[in-house]
Amino acid sequence: MIERRLENVRLVSHNAHKRMVMCLQGNVGSDVEKRHKKLPLTALSQSMLDGGSQLGDESLIGKMMEVCGEAESKLAFEQSQHEVQLERDILEPLNQLAEVDIPNLLKQRKHLAKLVLDFDSVKARYQQATKAYPSAANAQAMAAKVDTIKEEMDEAQNKMEICKDQLAADMYNFSSKEGEYACYYVLLVEAQAEYHRRALASIESVLPSIQSQQDKWTEKPAFGTAxxxxxxxxxxxxxxxxxxxxxxxxxxxxxxxxxxxxxxxxxxxxxxxxxxxxxxxxxxxxxxxxxxxxxxxxxxxxxxxxxxxxxxxxxxxxxxxxxxxxxxxxxxxxxxxxxxxxxxxxxxxxxxxxxxxxxxxxxxxxxxxxxxxxxxxxxxxxxxxxxxxxxxxxxxxxxxxxxxxxxxxxxxxxxxxxxxxxxxxxxxxxxxxxxxxSESGTIDRRRPGSQGSLESDTSRKDRYKSHPRNYRHDSNSTVVSASYVVASESITVKADSLRPELGAV
Missing domain, CATH: 1.10.555.10 (Rho GTPase activation protein)
Incomplete structure (x- = not known):
């Protein structure tokens, strides 16, 4: 029962460790700087920077490749730090558990089983020699043999007890640390959350600059733009x-x-x-x-x-x-x-x-x-x-x-x-x-409420409501006179060739 549970824990820990390693994109075991150089994001960043340099600042694509390439480089650095932390705080302890600690317990368990068999074997020999001792022809020689076997039995029993105590101590230690082992998975999620927060902060720190440079670029489509x-x-x-x-x-x-x-x-x-x-x-x-x-x-x-x-x-x-x-x-x-x-x-x-x-x-x-x-x-x-x-x-x-x-x-x-x-x-x-x-006549007046006036919009609108324009039109005449009242000023508009059908539009 115990062996089966230990083996299950070892197996799932081994599989989890294996899958986590597969998620890493840098070289396992390398430091931050070396890992950063080998990340795919770093390669992408370098490619974008090279492309931006090739296109030059005169191209919006080139400029955006340059600034976005720098952002990708920062993300790659955050990723390399994250992977080193994962390896140190989670992968190595999980590997220790799956490949060292639990296998050692299982080995001790097998060793104890062997010591028990050795003790049982010596014990059986000792019991057989004890039974044969009273009827032995050479009682002195048989007594010496019994004593030798007893010493072997006592030594085998001592080894068995020592191994049993050690195994029990290790098992108790493992049980007490199970909560600690379970925390590795919690640490994984927390580390990922912290990495994504740092990555998001890194992106957000450069996005305003990127957006600003993009907004300053005048070569944007006119069609469909406000x-x-x-x-x-x-x-x-x-x-x-x-x-x-x-x-x-x-x-x-x-x-x-x-x-x-x-x-x-x-x-x-x-x-x-x-x-x-x-x-x-x-x-x-x-x-x-x-x-x-x-x-x-x-x-x-x-x-x-x-x-x-x-x-x-x-x-x-x-x-x-x-x-x-x-x-x-x-x-x-x-x-x-x-x-x-x-x-x-x-x-x-x-x-x-x-x-x-x-x-x-x-x-x-x-x-x-x-x-x-x-x-x-x-x-x-x-x-x-x-x-x-x-x-x-x-x-x-x-x-x-x-x-x-x-x-x-x-x-x-x-x-x-x-x-x-x-x-x-x-x-x-x-x-x-x-x-x-089509009104090819002369127009000489200033309109009430026009945006060219220095007066406020409200005062212009109020004055317009109080003094609306009044047209006087003669269908038989081509001359139209319209009086506009602006404050105390009266302004006349004349259009010599205004369309005669104006009054019947």
């Missing part, structure tokens, strides 16, 4: 895809029939989007394909995480478009437009001024403000509602199209300032820098 994040990362005022596409279209696409409506070749569009994602200004090959450029512009607007006209103002846009009175509808749309975040408003103004310029060529390109609004509007504003693209388009397209058409037709009224389309100076400037639209 507008403000892209502008901040690139230190731009107008999103690169927006400026690049518009500059190319101003150069070669203004008279292209069906612009934004006719689909571009998929491969060319994919190539252009990839080029824009790399922030390159080498786009000469795409000037000859305006439809691919227009497609890339539409794709950029659609892939924004939030529409250019924002989720936050979605309800305000829709409510403004539902106003029946055409003049009040324009006023309401202007108010909502002025509520756009600065980056969104700047880029929206840039786009609208271009679309108004494009609509001037509608006799040639067939893209009236209405047609432009139909194909481009759903890419500028959509609901946050979950569902398919078709469902989303169905719920918003009618309202959005009417909003965009109105804003394009009255672009100079919404945005009276001229726009320099070549904002960054990266692109060749088209022949005509001006930005006329």
């Amino acid at each position: 507008l403000e994040e892209h502008l901040k990362r690139t230190s731009r005022e107008i999103a690169l895809p927006l400026e690049a596409c518009i500059m190319m279209l101003l150069e070669t696409g203004m008279q292209e029939e069906g612009l934004f409506r006719i689909a571009a070749g998929a491969s060319k569009l994919k190539k252009l989007k990839a080029a824009l994602d790399c922030s390159t200004s080498q786009l000469e090959e795409f000037y000859s394909d305006p439809h691919a450029v227009a497609g890339a512009l539409k794709s950029y607007l659609r892939e924004l995480p939030e529409p250019l006209m924002t989720y936050q103002l979605y309800e305000e846009w829709i409510q403004a478009s539902n106003i029946s009175d055409p003049d009040k509808r324009l006023q309401a749309l202007w108010v909502v437009c002025d509520m756009l975040p600065k980056a969104n408003k700047t880029n929206f103004r840039y786009l609208v001024k271009f679309l108004a310029k494009l609509a001037l060529e509608s006799d040639v390109n067939k893209m009236t403000a209405s047609n432009i609004a139909i194909v481009l509007g759903p890419n500028l504003l959509w609901a946050r509602t979950e569902g398919s693209l078709a469902e989303m388009a169905a719920t918003t397209s009618v309202h959005v199209v009417s909003i965009i058409e109105l804003i394009i037709n009255h672009a100079s009224w919404f945005f009276p300032e001229d726009v320099d389309f070549n904002v960054s100076g990266m692109f060749a400037m088209p022949g005509c820098p001006g930005t006329p639209d």
Whole structure:
């Protein structure tokens, strides 16, 4: 029973030790430094460092390989320390138990069994000699033999008792240490927990630096990136895809029939989007394909995480478009437009001024403000509602199209300032820098509540509510006069060629 239990403990301890050794990745028995050099993580770290050095700091991949390679080296060092600790505090004691302590007990047990057999054999001889002594012919010789056998028996018994006492002491010692042996497995888990904590702390100490360097890298995709994040990362005022596409279209696409409506070749569009994602200004090959450029512009607007006209103002846009009175509808749309975040408003103004310029060529390109609004509007504003693209388009397209058409037709009224389309100076400037639209008259006034005012937003909104704009329109006249009350100042707006149908939009 005892032997079987000891053998089971020895066997399971041996198997556990064997499996633990298999988990080690360094050379068993080596110190921390030597083990560190042989770890697979160290080899990975060195490979990454070499790759980073080969690619250089000009490459984001190279830079990330370098800093991440250093992080892997730190992890390898933590692993080498962990493995040395495991070997010292757990593996060696388990090996001692399985290969030395328990085998010694089993050997003592077998030795005691042999001594017992020896004692029984001598004892049987002694009893036989004692029985034969009274009838022996040579009593003196028999007595001497009996005494010799008795001495052998006493010596065998003494050895047996000594071995039995030693075995009993060792067994008691083993039983008293069983709790200590069991603790080796607890120590294993605790050591692993401590190793992982140190490894996690090592990674977390370098992650901010890695993330910071990655965030500073400007060559990040523009498509699918939030507008403000892209502008901040690139230190731009107008999103690169927006400026690049518009500059190319101003150069070669203004008279292209069906612009934004006719689909571009998929491969060319994919190539252009990839080029824009790399922030390159080498786009000469795409000037000859305006439809691919227009497609890339539409794709950029659609892939924004939030529409250019924002989720936050979605309800305000829709409510403004539902106003029946055409003049009040324009006023309401202007108010909502002025509520756009600065980056969104700047880029929206840039786009609208271009679309108004494009609509001037509608006799040639067939893209009236209405047609432009139909194909481009759903890419500028959509609901946050979950569902398919078709469902989303169905719920918003009618309202959005009417909003965009109105804003394009009255672009100079919404945005009276001229726009320099070549904002960054990266692109060749088209022949005509001006930005006329369908309101080609003169506009000389300052708007209430505009972001250019130095007054607070709250005071501007309150004053607007107190003194709304009032339009006076004569359907038979091409002159519209609108008075705006700003504090005590009255400002008159005149547009000599404003569309006569303004009052019936």
